[in-house]
Every structure is written in C-alpha cells, then in structure tokens.
C-alpha cells in the first residue's frame with residue numbers, strides 16, 4: 660500500500676486551497692481572492708484503493724508590506740518541506756514571474772523529491788505568461804500538469820502522478836479521516852471566509868475566529884424539532900474600529916456574515932444550524948494563531 664505526504668506550495672492567490680478542495684472533493688480549506696487567506700497548514704487526506712496521500716495546503720508565499728517576505732511564513736514552509744514525498748508547486752499563468760515567484764521557486768530548489776509543476780487556472784482566456792511557466796517546468800520539474808482547480812479539469816492526472824510518487828507504507832491517518840482540522844477549527848475557517856468576503860476592504864488581516872462550542876441536538880419529531888448543530892462563535896479583531904466595521908450599521912454586516920456562513924454549514928453538514936456569532940475586540944488575538 661502506498662502512503663505519503665504531498666505539499667501544495669506557491670504564491671498567494673494561485674489557487675492552492677481551491678486545488679486541495681478539488682483533490683479531496685469537499686471544502687476543507689477556505690478560498691477568497693484576498694491574498695494570504697490560508698494561515699496555517701491544512702491536511703486533506705485522500706484514500707484510494709492504491710493508498711493514502713496527505714495533501715498539505717500551505718499559506719501563500721507573499722511579499723511582506725516592507726518589501727520582504729514574512730519570516731514566520733517562510734519558516735513554516737521550510738519546516739513543512741521536511742518529510743515530504745512530493746512537491747506540488749502551483750502557479751497562475753496570468754501573473755508574470757517576478758521576484759516573488761523566483762524566491763518561492765528557490766525554496767524548493769534543493770529538495771530531492773518528485774516535483775510537479777501545476778499550471779492552474781487554464782480556464783482563463785488570458786494566460787500571457789504560460790510559456791514562461793512551461794519553460795521553468797521543463798527545466799526544473801519532474802512533470803508539468805495544466806489544470807483548472809476552479810472548474811475541476813485534469814485533476815485526475817495530478818492524483819495519478821502524485822500516487823505514483825508515493826512510497827510504500829502504512830496510512831498515516833485512519834482511512835475515514837478527511838483532515839487534521841477539528842470540527843471547531845473547520846467551522847471557524849468557514850466563518851472567517853465569509854467575514855473576509857464581507858469586510859474585505861476594511862478588515863483584511865486584523866481578524867481571528869474562535870468557535871467556542873458546537874452542540875449536536877438530536878431530532879425530536881414528536882415536538883417538530885429537526886436535527887441541529889448549535890454553534891457559538893466569536894470574531895476577534897484587534898481594534899474597536901474594526902469591530903464597528905464588522906458589525907455594520909444596525910448589525911447589517913455581522914448578520915450577513917452569520918447568515919451566509921450558516922447556510923453553507925447547513926449544506927455541508929446536511930442539518931439545521933443555529934449560529935450564535937459575536938464580534939469582540941481582543942488585542943491579544945495574534946497569540947491565538
């Protein structure tokens with residue numbers, strides 16, 4: 660039986676999380692068009708007859724505000740490269756190869772494992788830089804796969820190439836497990852995605868979501884009560900002005916975040932969801948992530 664780890668790495672916004680979700684067939688990792696959406700490594704576990712692959716979605720490599728790259732993020736990428744069997748390096752052919760891409764490429768240059776270049780977003784009409792990426796692929800990678808994570812095309816070719824590269828071994832995770840996230844962490848991420856979408860311009864990264872509890876209530880048909888999850892969650896921000904923005908006039912924004920998150924959770928969990936959502940100012944929230 661095959662078993663191993665495949666890391667998904669690349670610049671911010673190239674579609675790494677979208678790809679992870681496609682590979683696993685469910686929404687594990689949140690997706691927005693805000694750079695640095697993914698904050699920590701998320702494992703997505705794929706089990707097939709051949710074996711198990713643990714795909715690791717990583718925070719995008721992004722130039723920091725002062726022209727440098729965030730040290731903590733780079734350290735995380737480097738640390739994650741230990742013990743990896745395959746590198747899936749994702750690029751966006753609508754963006755040119757600049758210094759950021761070259762830096763990201765340099766992070767994996769020395770790694771002596773199978774390296775697959777994924778040219779994502781091939782559904783886009785304008786892909787002016789695709790030949791540049793193909794050239795890098797031919798030079799530095801074991802194989803190149805062009806696909807669309809968004810539309811789900813050519814995903815199977817990638818799965819096959821990764822499975823091929825996995826060593827023999829026992830599964831790392833139980834065969835019925837999909838991710839390393841707890842249910843609380845996963846629900847917090849879904850809420851964070853909705854909050855990023857709603858309040859994007861104003862509150863990009865000054866925000867953290869904590870789920871305090873998820874209580875499952877069994878259906879009680881005699882009293883007309885359906886099966887339900889009761890979720891208590893808080894959006895923490897590091898300044899009062901952000902709290903005001905997230906709440907919105909008359910609570911408009913927070914209600915919208917709660918309502919969109921609840922609907923998505925109900926769809927995925929196939930159950931009624933009651934979501935109690937609050938916004939709090941907590942200057943120490945950075946310590947929590």
Ligand SMILES: Nc1nc2c(ncn2[C@@H]2O[C@H](COP(=O)(O)OP(=O)(O)OP(=O)(O)O)[C@@H](O)[C@H]2O)c(=O)[nH]1
Pocket residue numbers: 670671672673674675676677678689690691692693694695696697698717718719720779780781782783806807808809810
């Ligand atoms: N057209 C198109 N858009 C895509 C595709 N894959 C992802 N996107 C979009 O690209 C944006 C970024 O997607 P993410 O999956 O969040 O990208 P990421 O690389 O995980 O980003 P970070 O977590 O910030 O590093 C979103 O708006 C996606 O909808 C694709 O195949 N085609």
Ligand SMILES: [Mg+2]
Pocket residue numbers: 675676677688689690696697716717718719
């Ligand atoms: Mg991501």
